[in-house]
Amino acid sequence: MAGINASQNRENPFKQNWFVTAIWLLVICYVVYSFNAMGLSWERFNDGLGHASNLLGRMVPPNFSRWSLLMSGLIESLEIAVISSICGIFISLFLGLFAARNMMPSWISTPVRTLIALCRTFHPVIIAILFVKSVGFGALAGILTLVVASVGFIAKLFAEAIEEISLKQVEAIRATGAGFTSIILFSVMPQVFSRFIGFSTYQLDSNLRNSTMVGIVGAGGLGGTLFSAFQRFDYDFVAAILIIIIALIMFGEFLSNIVRRIFR
């Protein structure tokens, strides 16, 4: 019979991992602590649920009667998104190239990388506040904000894409006696172009989302209309604006899918 139940002391494959259990316990302790520290309570939550049904009830027939106000905000948002994406992509083309460590000496790439990292640290809304102070209320502040946000995102990814290219083609082009511009145009760009289009369409999408938000701090676009509708408790108008924003973003995703398919 020894052959049948040979291994009496085999290891349980599903044994308890005490390290993981300790982490889950810590998470539970943290939740309890933070609920106490922030004064969250069930009554407050329950109380809010009553308001929620009231709010949703007031939102329900969305009010599209102020159509012209809605459209002017929407068009301004679109303009902010288009201008800032194109300017941001154009600037990042150069900054990304300068930040790539295999293309440039370190005394150029290090400061450029620091600049890109700085653009990425702050949330767009904070950058928008600073620009509203320096260039005044309106679309210009929104454009400058989103240019900074785009540079922080695309230039970083673009620099990383350039650092991953194969250097064989660069050498081959250099061996023909090509100048610096030709090396960039004919050996580096063909290798990274499709990824660059991918990052750019993603950023166009995200600029479209953010252009509807920077208005909350006064930087132009549909966000300002939304914020004032909230402050005047026009919840049916709020619902209309939200529907328009979601439709705009879905349309943007549809367009960027088409562009990605063309450049595949």
Added chain:
Amino acid sequence: MNTIDHHWQRFTLKQKLSRYAVYLVLVIAFVQSIQSVEVIPEFLLDAPEQMADMFSRMWPIDFAYYPDTVHDAMVETLNIATLGTLITLIFAIPLALMNASNIVNSVWCHWISRFFLVSSRSVNSLVWALLFVSIFGPGVIAGVLAIAFRSIGFVGKLLGEAIEEVNMGSIEALKATGASWMSILLKGYWPQVLPAFFSIVLFRWDINVRESAVLGLVGAGGIGVVLDDSMNLFQWDRVAMSLLAIFIIVILAEIVVVNIRKRLI
């Protein structure tokens, strides 16, 4: 055979034309936007002067302001980000399971989950915060829920994709033993998505720290409230203090996330 005369071209005519069409549309959109957008040129010319003025008012940073107000607000911000990320999981995990085609094989379930995931991502966190402020009143609870609802789309989508990439061999082995639905999930899927799960959650937490810093501008608690107050009073030295605190916390969060990810993966 005219192979020698044949001129090599990288793209077909159709590819070329569609690419040029995209460039053309972009240029037209750009020119049209530049012409119709309302930009006041004087404001742009004035910008460097205004910028210098702002930084000169910020300069002696009011460090004395930190212990009074900024510290507590900063802790609150971190709590909003962390608790929001944890609450997201309650909604995101079921939606991710519904969205993964190797777990739920029904088109209706996919459409329902995708609807929730997309609408969570389309609405910006500040807009979620505005909604929750008008429901629960100004305060932390609106901030936590705004962060939670905003993150559902991100976490649910990425987690669903991670579940779909699972190696089905061990799942089939578990099914052959007659394991129940729950134990297949816990012992078959969970160990395989574990690294992806932690890296997604940590990545989202990092984003949430940045986002929770601005929620206070619409009254949803955290450092944003302090920032908004000092800005409304034109106390730029205090604004600079809050910005510095946000900067340091964001950098610290990124360092923590990078280190934990290196350990885990």
